[in-house]
Amino acid sequence: MSMFVVKRDLPGVTPDVLHSAGLRAKSCCTEMTQEGRPVRWIRSFFLPETGQTHCYFEAASRQAVEEANQRARIPFVEIREVVEMTPDSV
């Protein structure tokens, strides 16, 4: 499984709408996992000043992450594979 970042530009988005998007993302990831294409939403970071959001997903492929976001109808700018680093890993 690899980690991916989904970058979004959501200017003016409200916390409520982010909750709605999160619920849709969670349900679509669950559905795809049950279909045998595991996708896991790890966490998201929202930058209130810019309206940018970085959402991290774990999946076997970029396509799976893209499909989960399309199914959840959450707009995105790009999806990139990332390498995770934590204080414990260095």
Add this chain to the structure above:
Amino acid sequence: MDSIELATSFAITRAKGRGQQTVTPDDLLVGCLHSISRLGVVELGPWVLDLEAMGVDWLVKPGAADARVSYSQEAVDVLDRAARIAGADGAGSIEARHLLAAFAAEESGLMADLKRTYGITSATWRAALARNTVSTLEAARPVDGTGEYLSPEQAAGKLGIHVQTLRAYVRSGKLPAMRLAGERSIRIRRSDLEKVLEPLVPES
């Protein structure tokens, strides 16, 4: 899974079962009602909403279909509205009652049918949801009962007895119970369950 996750899961499966590519508001409404139903009905306010009348075979678990479905824009709008209601309600997350409340003003689709059939208005629908606290809606469906307080059904399940027997224990004072403030529902503290159990002493 909590009720809202059960609701979205059922909505997606229903959309797949219909051979559609999108989850519609009707799927969400049916999913939400299904998630809080018992024996195919939902008791909400003065109404008993029958899932069978909505074409839901509640005895059959929807099978997994191969279709890939997305949320429709209309379903997104309903979920956004539910999120705004949850925010206004001071809730930390979207719950089943917020999603149901999001349908209050709906004048098309299944909600319009329910309004016609049951004489529901936007205000009476919201009032019924307001009276039903989260706890009673969540307790409408049996869950694993891992919390400190159990519904009569959960407590009876833990003891392996019929729920009516458990209610008799409560009435007789054999088993302590508490009533949810201002409601008919009762809760039993998990730690009190042992009070109705006595060690078996073998006859000599």
